[in-house]
Amino acid sequence: MRVSLVTSADCAAFGLEFFEALRYLSADNGGVSRGGYSAAEDAAHTLLANYASRNGLTVSIDEACNTWVELPGIDSSADAIVIGSHLDSVRQGGNYDGAAGVVGGLAMLFRLQDTTQLRRPVRLVAFRGEEAAWFGTCYIGSRALVGTLESEMLDAVSPEYRISLREALQEAGADLGPIEANTALSASKSIHQYFEMHIEQGPLLVAADCPVGVVTGIRGNYRYPAITWLGEAGHSGAVSRNLRHDAVLGATEWLTTVERLWIDEEVAGADLVVTAGIFSTDPMHHAVTRIPDSVRMSLDIRSVDVSTLQRVSEQAMELASQIASRRGLEVLVGERVDTEPASIDTDTVSMIYDTALGLGYPAMKLPSGAGHDAAALGAAGIPIGMIFVRNENGSHNAQEALDIDDFCVGVDVLTEVTKRAAQ
Amino acid sequence: MRVSLVTSADCAAFGLEFFEALRYLSADNGGVSRGGYSAAEDAAHTLLANYASRNGLTVSIDEACNTWVELPGIDSSADAIVIGSHLDSVRQGGNYDGAAGVVGGLAMLFRLQDTTQLRRPVRLVAFRGEEAAWFGTCYIGSRALVGTLESEMLDAVSPEYRISLREALQEAGADLGPIEANTALSASKSIHQYFEMHIEQGPLLVAADCPVGVVTGIRGNYRYPAITWLGEAGHSGAVSRNLRHDAVLGATEWLTTVERLWIDEEVAGADLVVTAGIFSTDPMHHAVTRIPDSVRMSLDIRSVDVSTLQRVSEQAMELASQIASRRGLEVLVGERVDTEPASIDTDTVSMIYDTALGLGYPAMKLPSGAGHDAAALGAAGIPIGMIFVRNENGSHNAQEALDIDDFCVGVDVLTEVTKRAAQ
Numbered sequence: 001m002r003v004s005l006v007t008s009a010d011c012a013a014f015g016l017e018f019f020e021a022l023r024y025l026s027a028d029n030g031g032v033s034r035g036g037y038s039a040a041e042d043a044a045h046t047l048l049a050n051y052a053s054r055n056g057l058t059v060s061i062d063e064a065c066n067t068w069v070e071l072p073g074i075d076s077s078a079d080a081i082v083i084g085s086h087l088d089s090v091r092q093g094g095n096y097d098g099a100a101g102v103v104g105g106l107a108m109l110f111r112l113q114d115t116t117q118l119r120r121p122v123r124l125v126a127f128r129g130e131e132a133a134w135f136g137t138c139y140i141g142s143r144a145l146v147g148t149l150e151s152e153m154l155d156a157v158s159p160e161y162r163i164s165l166r167e168a169l170q171e172a173g174a175d176l177g178p179i180e181a182n183t184a185l186s187a188s189k190s191i192h193q194y195f196e197m198h199i200e201q202g203p204l205l206v207a208a209d210c211p212v213g214v215v216t217g218i219r220g221n222y223r224y225p226a227i228t229w230l231g232e233a234g235h236s237g238a239v240s241r242n243l244r245h246d247a248v249l250g251a252t253e254w255l256t257t258v259e260r261l262w263i264d265e266e267v268a269g270a271d272l273v274v275t276a277g278i279f280s281t282d283p284m285h286h287a288v289t290r291i292p293d294s295v296r297m298s299l300d301i302r303s304v305d306v307s308t309l310q311r312v313s314e315q316a317m318e319l320a321s322q323i324a325s326r327r328g329l330e331v332l333v334g335e336r337v338d339t340e341p342a343s344i345d346t347d348t349v350s351m352i353y354d355t356a357l358g359l360g361y362p363a364m365k366l367p368s369g370a371g372h373d374a375a376a377l378g379a380a381g382i383p384i385g386m387i388f389v390r391n392e393n394g395s396h397n398a399q400e401a402l403d404i405d406d407f408c409v410g411v412d413v414l415t416e417v418t419k420r421a422a423q
Numbered sequence: 424m425r426v427s428l429v430t431s432a433d434c435a436a437f438g439l440e441f442f443e444a445l446r447y448l449s450a451d452n453g454g455v456s457r458g459g460y461s462a463a464e465d466a467a468h469t470l471l472a473n474y475a476s477r478n479g480l481t482v483s484i485d486e487a488c489n490t491w492v493e494l495p496g497i498d499s500s501a502d503a504i505v506i507g508s509h510l511d512s513v514r515q516g517g518n519y520d521g522a523a524g525v526v527g528g529l530a531m532l533f534r535l536q537d538t539t540q541l542r543r544p545v546r547l548v549a550f551r552g553e554e555a556a557w558f559g560t561c562y563i564g565s566r567a568l569v570g571t572l573e574s575e576m577l578d579a580v581s582p583e584y585r586i587s588l589r590e591a592l593q594e595a596g597a598d599l600g601p602i603e604a605n606t607a608l609s610a611s612k613s614i615h616q617y618f619e620m621h622i623e624q625g626p627l628l629v630a631a632d633c634p635v636g637v638v639t640g641i642r643g644n645y646r647y648p649a650i651t652w653l654g655e656a657g658h659s660g661a662v663s664r665n666l667r668h669d670a671v672l673g674a675t676e677w678l679t680t681v682e683r684l685w686i687d688e689e690v691a692g693a694d695l696v697v698t699a700g701i702f703s704t705d706p707m708h709h710a711v712t713r714i715p716d717s718v719r720m721s722l723d724i725r726s727v728d729v730s731t732l733q734r735v736s737e738q739a740m741e742l743a744s745q746i747a748s749r750r751g752l753e754v755l756v757g758e759r760v761d762t763e764p765a766s767i768d769t770d771t772v773s774m775i776y777d778t779a780l781g782l783g784y785p786a787m788k789l790p791s792g793a794g795h796d797a798a799a800l801g802a803a804g805i806p807i808g809m810i811f812v813r814n815e816n817g818s819h820n821a822q823e824a825l826d827i828d829d830f831c832v833g834v835d836v837l838t839e840v841t842k843r844a845a846q
Contacts, residue, residue, distance in 0.1 A: 202661030219660050225711050234817050236698035237642050237725045237792025238625030241689060248702050249682055252675035259672055266664065275659035277713045279671050280703040288648050288721040290700045298711040302660045369660025394657050 003055045003110045011107055011408040018103045021047055022087075023095045031092035031398030035160060036129025036140055037065070037168035044087040048102065048126055057109060062187045063175035064144035069124040071109055079192035080121040081422045083108060083414065086130035086141065086373055091160070093131075094400025100389060100407060101197040102126045108415045120192055120422040127373045128172075134158050135165045142373035144174075146380035147184035154180065184380070193348075193383045193421050196374040197414050199391035199402055200366075206392055210362045211409040214352045215386035217304030218368045218375045219271070220341030222313045224299040225278075227320075230330040233285070233293035244291055248281060250329040251295040255279075257323070258299070258316050270308045271367055275300045304341045304367045339371060342378035348385040351420065356387075356413045363413075370395075387413055426478045426533045434530055434831040441526045444470055445510075446518045454515035454821030458583060459552025459563055460488070460591035467510040471525065471549055480532060485610045486598035487567035492547040494532055502615035503544040504845045506531060506837065509553035509564065509796055514583070516554075517823025523812060523830060524620040525549045531838045543615055543845040550796045551595075557581050558588040565796035567597075569803035570607035577603065607803070616771075616806045616844050619797040620837050622814035622825055623789075629815055633785045634832040637775045638809035640727030641791045641798045642694070643764030645736045647722045648701075650743075653753040656708070656716035667714055668751040671704060674718040677746050677754075678702075681722070681739050693731045694790055698723045727764045727790045762794060765801035771808040774843065779836045786836075793818070810836055 005011045025047065026032040026040040034040045045067045053059045058070040085101025105124040112122060129140030135156045143149040154166040154176075161168065169176060178185055205213050231245035255276055265272045278298040286292055299316065303309050317333055324331040349365060356363035368386060378384040389410035392401040428434045448470065449455040449463040457463040468490045476482045481493040508524025528547040535545060552563030558579045566572040577589040577599075584591065592599060601608055628636050654670035678699055688695045701721040709715055722739065726732050740756055747754040772788060779786035791809060801807040812833040816822040 200661070201658045202663070203657070203666050204661075204663060207666055221660065223711055234626070235624045235793055235819070236700060236723045237644065237696060237794075238623070238627075238817065239792070240625070240627060240696065241685065243626050243630055246698070248699050249678065252678040252699075252702075253682075255672065255675040256679045259676075262664065273660060273662070273664065275669070275712070275714055276671050276675075277659060277711050277715050278704055278709045279675075279715065279718070280706065280709075281701055283703065283706070286701045286703075288646055288700050288723050289698070291698055292700050292702065295702070300659045300711050369662070370658055371660075394661070396658070 005107055005110045008408045011411055012404045014107055015103060015404050015407050019095055019099065022099055026089070028092050032089050032095050033091050033093070034087060034089040036088045036131060036134040037172045038161065041088045041128065042172065045126060048087070048106065052106060055110070062145065062185050063178055064141050064185065065128050065172045065174050066141045066145060067126040068187060069106065069109060071112060071122050074118055074121045076119065076121055078120045079190045080123050081418055082123045082125055082191050082194045083196070083418060084125035084127060084194065084373060085196050085198055086127040088129055088131050090131050090133040090396045092398055093396050094398055096199045096391060096400050096402040097201070097395040098130055098198070100199050100402055100410070104197045104407060104411045104414055107411045108418060111411070111415045112418065115419060118419070118422045122418055122422050130373055134160060138371060139373055139376040140165065142376040144179045145185050145188045146377060147178070147182045148376065148380060149179060149182070151180050151182065191382050193385065194374060194377045195385045195387070195414065195417060195421070196372055197387045197389060197410050198372055199395060199400065200388040201370045201395040204366050205364065205388060205390035208364050210364045211390050211406040212356050212361055212363050212413050213366045213388035214349050214356065214363060215344060215368045215388055216349055216365050217344050218342040218372060218378070219302040219304050220306060220309060220339045221300055221302040222309045223337040224333055225337065226334040227297050227299060228332040228334065229295040229324070230332070231293045232291070234291040236289040236291055239291060245328045246291050247295045247329060248292045250323055250327045250331070251279070251297055254320050254323050257319050261312065261315055265308065265312060271304045272308055272312060273302045273369060302369055304343070306341055340379070342375040342384065344384055344386065348383065352385055352387060352413070352417050355416045355420065359412055359416060361409050361413065385417070387417070428530050428533045431831045434834055435827045437530055438526060438827050438830050442518055442522065445522055449512070451515050455512050455518050456514050456516070457510060457512040458514070459511045459554060459557040460595045461584065464511045464551065465595065468549060471510070471529065475529060478533070485568065485608050486601055487564050487608065488551050488595045488597050489564045489568060490549040491610060492529065492532060494535060494545050497541055497544045499542065499544055501543045502613045503546050504841055505546045505548055505614050505617045506619070506841060507548035507550060507617065507796060508619050508621055509550040511552055511554050513554050513556040513819045515821055516819050517821055519622045519814060519823050519825040520624070520818040521553055521621070523622050523825055523833070527620045527830060527834045527837055530834045531841060534834070534838045535841065538842060541842070541845045545841055545845050553796055557583060558591070561794060562796055562799040563588065565799040567602045568608050568611045569800060570601070570605045571799065571803060572602060572605070574603050574605065614805050616808065617797060617800045618808045618810070618837065618840060618844070619795055620810045620812060620833050621795055622818060622823065623811040624793045624818040627789050628787065628811060628813035631787050633787045634813050634829040635779050635784055635786050635836055636789045636811035637772050637779065637786060638767060638791045638811055639772055639788050640767050641765040641795060641801070642725040642727050643729060643732055643762045644723055644725040645732045646760040647756055648760065649757040650720050650722060651755040651757065652718040652747070653755070654716045655714070657714040659712040659714055662714060669714050670718045670752060671715045673746055673750045673752045673754070674702070674720055677743050680742050680746070684735065684738055688731065688735060694727045695731055695735060696725045696792060725792055727766070729764055732764070763802065765798040765807065767807055767809065771806065775808055775810060775836070775840050778839045778843065782835055782839060784832050784836065808840070810840070
């Protein structure tokens with residue numbers, strides 16, 4: 001008896017069952033918690049490995065404990081087409097962020113079982129520890145694969161598990177040698193192209209009424225986690241405007257100016273999003289009748305183009321010091337944390353887009369705002385492609401809502417894309 | 424032996440000694456704490472009463488425990504000129520907010536001892552519980568005097584003392600009958616005019632290099648302690664601008680628009696100050712990479728003209744709902760707390776100003792941004808006048824800095840003003 005997923009109904013039944021099994025293994029207060037290199041993540045990988053090998057696929061585990069599943073019987077020395085995503089989640093997160101790509105990749109392998117004309121091996125990889133929520137660093141499994149996990153990250157201690165990443169890797173059975181040496185694992189050496197299917201973590205596909213999207217690039221970001229505006233406190237009634245040094249008025253003027261800059265960049269065709277997620281007067285001292293003397297805020301600038309990140313960041317900081325100086329304030333921009341964008345070549349984008357349209361599915365092209373394992377592989381020089389599947393309510397929360405029909409559309413597109421790439 | 428304060432040096436020595444005695448009775452961690460109806464405030468009133476009676480002045484205590492000091496021997500049934508301020512402070516506040524007017528009033532009484540041509544009685548009143556910091560309500564002694572202390576305020580419990588205002592009044596020996604009945608105390612019935620000298624709580628006199636100022640009116644305020652902006656959370660990288668409902672961007676746009684409105688009002692000649700002392704994303708949920716879905720902020724609008732308060736408040740709220748609606752946000756403006764402005768007639772302002780200039784002191788006219796006991800008396804229909812004395816570092820903090828020479832200038836002006844008013 002073998003798994004056959006010829007019809008959409010088969011695919012939906014398979015997906016529902018597999019997602020429910022995953023949820024059952026990691027249910028936590030309405031959501032799921034599958035921490036990187038935790039027992040819950042182990043269980044998810046074991047489920048995948050057992051299900052795959054029981055159903056005729058070839059399973060192996062690499063030195064970083066990533067799980068690999070392969071179609072047997074393709075006798076070829078050609079570089080492989082690799083499909084992947086991750087099985088870990090944030091704490092009390094949703095069941096689909098990451099898992100949709102792994103379960104979808106498994107469904108695709110079953111679909112391709114009888115395809116004889118594949119020239120390249122096709123492999124699925126389920127990565128470990130993609131979410132930064134557990135050890136403060138993201139893409140652990142995929143960076144270990146390509147040899148780019150900074151070894152000082154191994155000493156980071158998880159506030160949740162109270163052990164270091166090194167200890168967690170050891171407990172999971174990893175081979176620390178090549179990881180500490182920043183040597184690419186052997187599984188990474190024969191990858192021709194990497195594709196990842198992932199739920200969209202924003203609302204664009206829902207808004208455009210498209211079940212799938214083609215990712216045009218993964219946005220990098222320049223993050224300022226702690227910008228401080230310093231002014232002078234005073235009685236709210238007793239200081240005239242020209243003698244005030246109001247930190248809130250400086251910070252708000254700046255943010256509205258940065259928003260105008262954003263709009264101008266958009267009009268000029270740049271890819272850009274800007275967020276001040278944290279913005280706060282000092283809770284120890286602020287009061288209704290006190291001129292605020294300090295504001296702490298963050299700024300997160302994202303774009304698929306590194307030149308846009310550089311230009312906007314530079315202009316924003318220049319505006320901040322102009323405004324601070326005009327208002328007699330001090331602005332300390334603090335540390336900047338950079339993540340470079342990952343580009344996807346336009347031929348790959350067109351190939352995936354045409355495939356989706358050819359199968360009769362409405363599709364749109366869109367950038368990925370969040371990071372993915374694909375970015376780690378892309379940074380290591382492996383050509384990447386990404387498919388987004390429509391999903392309501394964003395991600396990193398228990399309310400993620402992937403319609404199983406959209407999942408099946410994603411599997412259709414992924415299967416056809418893989419076939420084309422492997423031929 | 425009697426106190427004589429003929430020279431400035433006498434006045435300075437007297438002031439320094441009295442302020443030091445007050446500080447000694449209520450020193451607290453570098454500042455002073457004289458809570459309304461507390462033992463520390465009792466001690467300050469006892470000091471005043473003992474010093475005054477020992478030095479030939481007539482002392483009495485009213486039903487609200489305010490202390491009254493009078494020049495003896497003025498045989499007149501005419502209504503009195505009353506000089507007053509308060510002896511309480513905020514917690515770990517400065518030694519001069521309130522006390523400067525009481526100590527200055529006492530110095531003035533000594534100065535006037537030998538003045539024979541006074542037609543009206545001259546009295547000093549030291550009020551109780553002016554600061555709202557202790558029982559959540561301000562002007563307790565002065566409102567009790569004029570019969571306007573809302574009786575429900577008596578049930579307010581001090582978080583510091585863990586007793587109600589009623590219990591605190593009883594402990595201090597007050598007669599609750601007239602206070603609860605909102606009957607004006609007999610001491611209030613023969614007041615011709617009330618003058619108050621107070622430290623400036625802002626930087627205007629320092630900036631203008633004037634030792635004294637003449638208050639043109641006491642700013643009222645329309646306060647919105649808790650305005651809430653509600654939007655929609657989302658991943659900072661995954662939602663395009665047109666699909667965002669960013670609460671911070673709405674609130675910052677609003678505040679910059681309100682600041683422009685403020686500038687326009689100033690250009691048109693209106694008296695106005697506006698402060699957003701509290702401005703904060705939700706500390707339980709905000710994050711660098713999360714589109715902020717809520718902001719809590721305050722807005723404090725102050726003016727000497729009630730029509731300005733009404734106009735600016737209305738326009739600001741209209742702008743808030745326009746911005747919220749354009750951005751797909753919800754804005755809940757919450758409760759508004761009003762304090763009406765107290766006006767000072769222009770003849771009184773001119774008289775005080777001319778007196779200061781006539782004595783050879785540089786002076787300026789300025790509004791009072793903070794409230795004062797004078798406002799309670801003014802609201803009850805008693806004509807008021809106010810003199811500000813230069814003071815560095817604002818008030819309600821241990822760094823208040825009143826130069827004793829400026830104090831003596833204030834006493835000079837107060838003495839001359841009182842003489843003119845009492846003649």
